Amino acid sequence: xxxxxxxxxxxxxxxxxxxxxxxxxxxxxxxxxxxxxxxxxxxxxxxxxxxxxxxxxxxxxxxxxxxxxxxxxxxxxxxxxxxxxxxxxxxxxxxxxxxxxxxxxxxxxxxxxxxxxxxxxxxxxxxxxxxxxxxxxxxxxxxxxxxxxxxxxxxxxxxxxxxxxxxxxxxxxxxxxxxxxxxxxxxxxxxxxxxxxxxxxxxxxxxxxxxxxxxxxxxxxxxxxxxxxxxxxxxxxxxxxxxxxxxxxxxxxxxxxxxxxxxxxxxxxxxxxxxxxxxxxxxxxxxxxxxxxxxxxxxxxxxxxxxxxxxxxxxxxxxxxxxxxxxxxxxxxxxxxxxxxxxxxxxxxxxxxxxxxxxxxxxxxxxxxxxxxxxxxxxxxxxxxxxxxxxxxxxxxxxxxxxxxxxxxxxxxxxxxxxxxxxxxxxxxxxxxxxxxxxxxxxxxxxxxxxxxxxxxxxxxxxxxxxxxxxxxxxxxxxxxxxxxxxxxxxxxxxxxxxxxxxxxxxxxxxxxxxxxxxxxxxxxxxxxxxxxxxxxxxxxxxxxxxxxxxxxxxxxxxxxxxxxxx
Numbered sequence: 376x377x378x379x380x381x382x383x384x385x386x387x388x389x390x391x392x393x394x395x396x397x398x399x400x401x402x403x404x405x406x407x408x409x410x411x412x413x414x415x416x417x418x419x420x421x422x423x424x425x426x427x428x429x430x431x432x433x434x435x436x437x438x439x440x441x442x443x444x445x446x447x448x449x450x451x452x453x454x455x456x457x458x459x460x461x462x463x464x465x466x467x468x469x470x471x472x473x474x475x476x477x478x479x480x481x482x483x484x485x486x487x488x489x490x491x492x493x494x495x496x497x498x499x500x501x502x503x504x505x506x507x508x509x510x511x512x513x514x515x516x517x518x519x520x521x522x523x524x525x526x527x528x529x530x531x532x533x534x535x536x537x538x539x540x541x542x543x544x545x546x547x548x549x550x551x552x553x554x555x556x557x558x559x560x561x562x563x564x565x566x567x568x569x570x571x572x573x574x575x576x577x578x579x580x581x582x583x584x585x586x587x588x589x590x591x592x593x594x595x596x597x598x599x600x601x602x603x604x605x606x607x608x609x610x611x612x613x614x615x616x617x618x619x620x621x622x623x624x625x626x627x628x629x630x631x632x633x634x635x636x637x638x639x640x641x642x643x644x645x646x647x648x649x650x651x652x653x654x655x656x657x658x659x660x661x662x663x664x665x666x667x668x669x670x671x672x673x674x675x676x677x678x679x680x681x682x683x684x685x686x687x688x689x690x691x692x693x694x695x696x697x698x699x700x701x702x703x704x705x706x707x708x709x710x711x712x713x714x715x716x717x718x719x720x721x722x723x724x725x726x727x728x729x730x731x732x733x734x735x736x737x738x739x740x741x742x743x744x745x746x747x748x749x750x751x752x753x754x755x756x757x758x759x760x761x762x763x764x765x766x767x768x769x770x771x772x773x774x775x776x777x778x779x780x781x782x783x784x785x786x787x788x789x790x791x792x793x794x795x796x797x798x799x800x801x802x803x804x805x806x807x808x809x810x811x812x813x814x815x816x817x818x819x820x821x822x823x824x825x826x827x828x829x830x831x832x833x834x835x836x837x838x839x840x841x842x843x844x845x846x847x848x849x850x851x852x853x854x855x856x857x858x859x860x861x862x863x864x865x866x867x868x869x870x871x872x873x874x875x876x877x878x879x880x881x882x883x884x885x886x887x888x889x890x891x892x893x894x895x896x897x898x899x900x901x902x903x904x905x906x907x908x909x910x911x912x913x914x915x916x917x918x919x920x921x922x923x924x925x926x927x928x929x930x931x932x933x934x935x936x937x938x939x940x941x942x
Contacts, residue, residue: 376468376475380406381414381436388435389422401468401475402439415439416466416478417675424676428618428715437709438675441702442660445470448477455484460491463639463660463671463700482630487646487654491662493535494653495523495645499543506568506605510548511647513567519552519560520651522629522644528655529640532665533695544603549632549644551610556626561607562586585609611635615680618719619728630658637684638691639664639671664700671700678710682761683728685710686736689758693749704756711760720817733761734818741795747773759802763814768802775801775868782867786882792861796824801865804831827862834862835869842874849917851877852885890915891930900931901940911938 378401403411417439425438442465469477514521525547534541550560565586578587585608612631613622636642643661646654720729740749759766803811812829841854918924
């Protein structure tokens with residue numbers, strides 16, 4: 376078994392691995408094996424990806440797998456399996472006479488199990504279980520294996536081991552079989568089930584070999600039929616052409632399908648057909664991580680491949696009350712510090728995980744009830760650097776987000792404004808105007824929002840110059856009336872307290888004021904109809920705002936003095 380010191384460059388390690396003809400290198404803290412400490416291992420895949428993503432000169436220490444344990448050659452495999460089921464160990468390094476001689480993987484040792492996992496039939500609604508049994512029967516009739524995967528498997532475990540309530544409205548399934556890819560098994564099964572549930576809506580995605588069935592108030596499913604969704608995909612693996620790209624997919628095994636997922640707790644499968652019916656496939660330690668309330672990535676290049684995983688990690692951690700494991704957090708720090716996202720965006724301006732997909736993650740994290748702790752954790756991880764290298768979110772800006780929420784609650788009771796976009800604008804306007812607009816453009820926000828972000832500093836300065844105590848309310852209102860509500864609500868978070876008072880008064884009172892008289896009243900008073908009505912009514916409104924008139928009588932007296940009737 377070959378060893379290398381942790382400071383070895385990636386390119387040199389890859390050459391060493393090729394010459395050795397092995398799949399792994401054991402990484403130690405020094406070159407002297409007899410006196411060194413084993414830090415982890417690095418695989419041929421890890422080295423290949425690191426080189427592909429531009430890290431040839433980086434030390435292997437930044438890309439190795441640290442969830443390893445050393446064992447003696449005589450350790451029974453049953454004992455190793457017990458450790459795998461209890462701890463988040465990926466590899467066992469067999470050591471003899473202080474020399475590593477073999478690497479044993481979870482794939483080699485782990486067996487499907489029902490231990491510590493609830494019977495799904497007791498957790499799911501009867502109608503859901505019946506639907507899954509129908510899908511399983513259709514798969515078995517075609518010689519395919521069907522698995523429930525991802526978040527639903529995670530939530531089944533959580534529901535059985537906590538007081539949390541889960542509705543299981545989104546169910547992901549994976550089909551595996553010798554001809555599953557050629558037959559587009561996911562689409563085939565979905566069409567078969569649609570025949571039994573004609574009210575189900577079927578959507579297919581040929582490039583990803585997936586099908587989605589959705590129900591809306593389907594009487595066949597009772598209450599469950601309200602917004603139920605079932606996604607069926609053929610087992611596949613994926614590859615990223617460059618960091619933050621959309622993956623390309625190809626047919627593969629259930630093991631590889633689980634390996635492509637984001638975190639161990641989302642990389643488990645529950646068999647619905649033979650030979651693993653009722654058994655859980657947990658190749659990556661998802662159950663031990665659920666017990667430890669831990670978010671852990673599956674491989675060292677995970678965050679480099681897809682920066683949206685940083686935001687998803689934060690979402691899961693804050694929603695479930697979990698924390699990132701130390702190695703995963705270190706991987707976040709390394710990916711961000713490396714500058715890989717800025718380089719990738721410079722070479723690929725429309726890199727999906729830094730544009731459209733990142734926008735979707737931002738939308739989610741800015742809308743969820745637990746957004747405040749999520750934003751705090753994103754700041755701790757410096758995740759905002761995914762958008763722009765100097766972008767950060769201070770405690771003051773988090774307070775401004777709270778003020779924005781208060782302003783929206785007060786002045787947009789019908790929720791007509793796009794609250795998450797306003798929150799994102801608030802985060803971006805701390806940047807200089809050009810970078811702020813560029814980030815908004817990268818995220819493919821609407822053109823009006825891009826323009827608003829780019830000009831916000833200038834607009835804010837112009838408005839602030841009019842919010843003075845020597846300016847009458849009518850002059851302040853005339854200036855504020857020129858700007859849309861989203862800009863004014865954002866300004867509530869930016870202005871000093873004394874100027875916020877003027878803006879708050881405009882939004883809550885002045886913008887809703889009407890003059891005591893209207894056009895009908897002017898006609899009754901004998902004024903001929905025409906464009907002058909607008910001037911007269913505006914003068915009446917200004918006088919009302921400034922407190923010069925308070926009722927109809929004073930308004931008529933004002934008109935007689937300022938706009939006397941011609942005889």
